[in-house]
Amino acid sequence: MNKEMNQPLRERLLMDSDWKFALGHASDIKRDFDYWKGKPFAKQAEGRGAIHPDFDDSDWREVCLPHDWAVELDFEHSSDNDIDYHGYKPIGRPNPATSIGWYRKPFSVSPDDKGKRLSIEFDGIFRDSQIWLNGYYLGRHESGYTSFRFDITDCVSFDGPNVLVVRADASQVEGWFYEGAGIYRHVWLVKTNPMHVAHWGTYVVSEVGDGFAELTLHTTIVNEDDLGNTGTIESAIYDADGHCVATVQSETQPIGAWKEQEFIQRVRVEQPRLWDLDSPHLYRLVTTVREGEAPTDVYETSFGVRSIHFDPDLGFFLNGRHVVIQGVCCHQDHAGVGAALPDRLQYYRIEKLKEFGVNAYRTSHHPPTPELLEACDRLGMLVMDEHRQVGVGEEIANQLRSLVRRDRNHPSIILWSIGNEEGGIQDTEAGARAAKTMKRIVHELDPTRLVSYGGNNGGQSAGINGVVDVRGWNYWKIGANLDEYHKEHPQTPMIGSEEASTLCTRGIYENDEQRGYVSSYDENFPGWGSGSEEWMNYYEKRPYLAGAFVWTGFDYRGEPLPYRWPCISSQFGIMDTCGFPKDNYYYYQSWWTDQTVLHLFPHWNWTGKEGQDIDVRCFSNCEEVELFLNGRSIGRKQMPHLGHLSWMVPYEPGVLLARGYRDGQEIASVTKETAGAPSELRLLPDRIAINADGEDVSCIAVQIVDDLGRVVPIADNEVVFTVSGPGVLIGVGNGNPSSHEPDKYIEPGAVWRRKAFNGLCMAIIQSTQQEGVLCITAESTGLAAAKVTIDTKACTLRPSVQQVEAANLIF
Template sequence: MRLLFICLVLSLFCCNYASAQSVRKTESFDANWKFMLGDDSLAKQPAFNDGKWRTLDLPHDWSIEGSFDEKNPTTQGEGGLPAGIGWYRKTFNVPSSAKDKNVFIDFDGVYRNSEVWINGHYFGKRPNGYISFSYDLTPYLNFGDRDNVIAVKVDNGDQPNSRWYSGSGIYRNVWLTTVNKTCFTKWGTFVTTPQISNNQASVHISTTIRPEGKGLSLKTTIYNEKGEAVTSNFSPLKNSSDTTLASAYNLTIKNPQFWSTDHPYLYKISLQIMQGSRVLDNITVNTGIRSFEFDAQKGFSLNGVHMKIKGVCMHHDLGALGATVNTQAIERQLQILKDMGCNAIRTSHNPPAPEFLDLCDKMGFLVMDEAFDMWAKKKTKHDYHEDWAQWHKRDLEDQILRDRNHPSVFIWSIGNEIREQFDSTGISIARELVRIVKNIDNTRPVTSALSESNPHKNFIYQSGALDLVGLNYHQEVYADFPKNYPGQKFIATETMSALETRGFYDTPTDTTRHWPQSSKVPFKQSNSEFAVTAYDNVAAYWGSTHEETWKVIKKYDFLSGLFIWTGFDYIGEPTPYPWPARSSYFGIADLAGFPKDVYYMYQSEWTNKPVLHLFPHWNWKPGQLVDVWAYYSQADEVELFLNGRSLGVKAKQGDELHINWKVKFEPGTLKIVSRKNGKIVLTQEIHTAGLPAKIELSADRKSINADGQDLSFVTVKVLDASGNIVPDADNLVDFKITGPAQITGTDNGSQISMESFKANHSKAFHGMCLLIAQAKKIGGTAIIYAQAKGLQPASLVLNVK
């Protein structure tokens, strides 16, 4: 009998759990859309014949599929890829069982000016290309075997409208949600942790519900990472005729695990609307228990522990994938930055994809979540200033509501280098925007990235609305910040703008150069390769080298930290060069994700791991005097050898971040050894490379999921016969994949390459290029082949699960 009773209880539990899982059905709505590039006003009609249109899966960016051309209206600053107008259509069925439910479509982001129709009914227009939005399809749906047709027009034709590559299309995910009439409202749940100690944490939950019927109650359970329930609450809800019903309550977690950048511990909160024993709706919210503080004297602390914010700015493009959102591609970028020691990201200059914030929660990154690049005053002819008056309040509210439950988000930014900072309109607008944010979330500080560093001249600062003073560049004033901004809290919202091309070196390195020298001095091209030396001694006139600003930031406690411009190269803004430069030089990693040399300076400063990095390559003219640099950490000294001869022992002095030698080139081996307490920590050798002889392939992931989206990033190297990378190799490498995977992108990190990112080939750039393989929706073994004229080919096996 006891066994029978246990089985009965388990059966009831499983039934309730299954019911809870199935009452709200959210499914990907990305598959099998029809797409046409161009405009046809009849495409919104359900009976329109789209049989000749291309079939594709979302997310989709049509600009990245195009050809680079300086005549494209997007301009060089946006990368020189095409834009225009495109249409998407999808035919689908809704089961009869959904007749008594609500059906919503959610768009994570469409660039830009999206207009949506369902069965000929017009929902409206959302101009902002970075904002998430949804529509209630319910009143206009056909149920059962009758078709429904959704049509989306995307208009990115008015150019220019951005200062960097935006992409075009439904470039983020789309979701279809079916839910009971009684349900949680979208983004209506807010979780905060008002009181935290080592012994317990108070979790405050407020939520809004669309009620239909009586006898409703709310059940809340918090689970730890092991899936164990740690606390719960059951509250009857008052009967009401209102269209929405609000509820707020507190739960307590004993001996909480804190969320931090080193230990990003997440709790899962399950909320259920109950009517008796029946579950009407359920949602899950992830949360992290953490506290943080900005202090005018002590800087930043997380969970009571002082730390520097070691951040980078990131645009939204994913290199060869363009603006097309892909979770694995975002995770790869974040992991590369995490390995460097980065602990924070600024989403410059727009709301990010939801997947990005989910990953930052999971991986342990603090996020400065930014809203706007301009307000009412324009930066480009057709940018968001045209929509500001009608849409800024709605767009900002939607951003804060969507993102406020992410523990990674710790700063809201209302703008970047806004032109209203230079006149009195900045006062009223800044106050309005901060008020909008605070009405929704008053738990995080609000800042704006200010390019005017003089507090007496900056009207956004003069508004008094900002919780945190964010300065872009002007590192020369940082040391005097307490004097110029008495009692204020500091964050360097954008810094450096140092310039490098991976693998390119010129000497001498004894002086710092500014390219261009100023906005009034035309830049004179320095080399035919449109390259910038990878030694850290070139920066744009408004910025600095990496070492210059980091030395200041690390020196003073009141400087809470910085965000470097930028973590990765991105498409567009190719300072300082004219066309054919079409991508930036600012990144610590290049567009393909290959680290530049300065990456290892940050790794030596921002991590506790032993680091030793020697550069440049060792292929030069006989007798040429070469500047040899090294970054190192966890060691007392380093010793350099050339063909077995010691060139001396050196150690960093004072605030030095690297050491260097001037070495007369002779072919052979350059070797460096780091030591601590006389014992060897690390060694590195660089060999003079011979002629290109073979190809080497290495994948970041040799096993991927057969979901049609998962990726493997394959690094391609051109080696000599002895296995050394050939630093000047530019061989054209052809690719082929057999089996259940396909080529979705190729790149080499060159800022001037005119090759299509969707080509099945790529020229090596300084001996390297990248292939991105995407899984199909079937499992099996995929084989990647790479070949080039005169080189030994290579292959790699990929398991598609």
């Protein structure tokens, strides 16, 4: 606390609530709130329309952040590639009425804050945003993915309301996939004294020794004042239990007016607890800035102590231990919410990935939201952190600098990627020069990690591939002999930056172009891709490959393949957009985990196919599996390594039973039964208690079951949701890649509903800021309704930091 003013030395306040939102227009001035007519750049505080603080926004819609307006739009069938690859949402230049979004937020600043430095931090806006405060133009930010800030000290009002205005222009896309639109990440108000730790101003480097770790602490202090000063910093290291394990104090250094000064300190931590996949221990660096004896700032940095190494012959090592990268690539959208994920959903997604053995995450193809990296740090997930695109212009270079400065303290990050599949330049000399510049920028800011790139250009070693530290392969099948490449480049570590691209629809076992569905038999993939078994067997035989990132962990909106409309999402995921597992999930779980896995598919509801052969398959890590139909043995087989088992079984209703054996002893069994008609609903929340902070969520899985409680695998009943108590619905989904139902119902009084897809759908419930018990009811015509209660409780930490016991989910 500031002793004279009894004020905190630093405040970082969440600005997610009480926003007003309206769609503007990219070509109609009047419908864009007189944006150009108002001369927004002519004179400060004189702009008309929505820019002006006194603008009447009473008919605008109230929203809370994070917010993605694209997911709220209707689907539109179009031959335009942008709308196709962005999930048939009308975003982009051909859609001027739905590609501009305006946001306005009033807030107050206390007169007690006079003399402080104030700034607004945006974690991410899609896209090309312009920001005003009280009519003053703060600036523009082009990237839809990087975080940024503006100092507002000179234009903030201390004796009246402030109005923050954001215009987001999503008419120009950055990617070829669904990107969302709007302020889809957090916004913060930051208050500091004039002398404070700079924005992203700490950097912790750890060197692990035998029983100790040497930490080098880089701290940049800024003096945003007209008078020069002197300053010292005290650095204290705390472990996860809150124990102080090391301290160090700097010498006093002069810091000139409006200057910054870097302090470098070294400190030893004895017997450090290393950050690892199963024990992701995090330390806190608490930096206290002093002006004389008086503290002026306290700043906390989360970090981990660990060692990483890429060997060109043996792959990747974490803390001296060989670790095969069992990774996935992921886009950032999720069922029900689009790109605007509450923090808890980041944790939910990482938890779902870890359940089937994933240990690494590629942030394809752009910088992630900070909370995703926080989840990876806390849950133990390695990260390949990716820049949006290759380039050397100042705009792109600054985007790269912001990525590295923001993220370099996260122990989960093991690789920086400077881009992906830049076909126009990746083989060229110009591409090599650009990559060299980008690599230099990264290594200047973080010399502890290597640089990679996702190249889909086969054995090409010129251009970008010849510059980066770790050769990234997007698909081993594309025109290359990896063994020859390794012999020719023996000092180059190699990793599968993108592999598989296996196409599957959850619960579907025949290709259906009309409905846009793909069989789940692990037999469908584009020419550059491969089946799960194929690429896994290829990589296991080559220890010089550090492992691979599968395309993708979850289905994602946009880029519909192999079919276009009615498909509106990809089908590459090992899980669907809700996080419901597909059959391939259990293939990976069999070989990526130590737990006993025995998974049988397809379902056993094939009315009309009596007597016809059904291809019954099993994913398992049991040594042998025997299959039974209605008590009769169909055969016992030995499981091939990294393979599967298959039986052709004439269909008859009843019970398929598989028994798994190891060393001749039965260790597991699983059944697939012919389910009856849908009878009732079952609700399964992923968490039965959440924080009453207005942000925390629980994902409610809905199962359609028969009168014996068996999931009906072909059920598509429509489910209607109602909520009572301190909670609200924020999204619904079902994982159907061809569903055109709304994910959100934004009209007041709208009835929230969603059809089940192959027996399952999901609702996402969010807390309010009230404690109590909220009740979610699911109803469907002709079926018994279901209810579940969720406790909401007071908390002092953000929801992503809280750990709440999860309910067991059975699918």
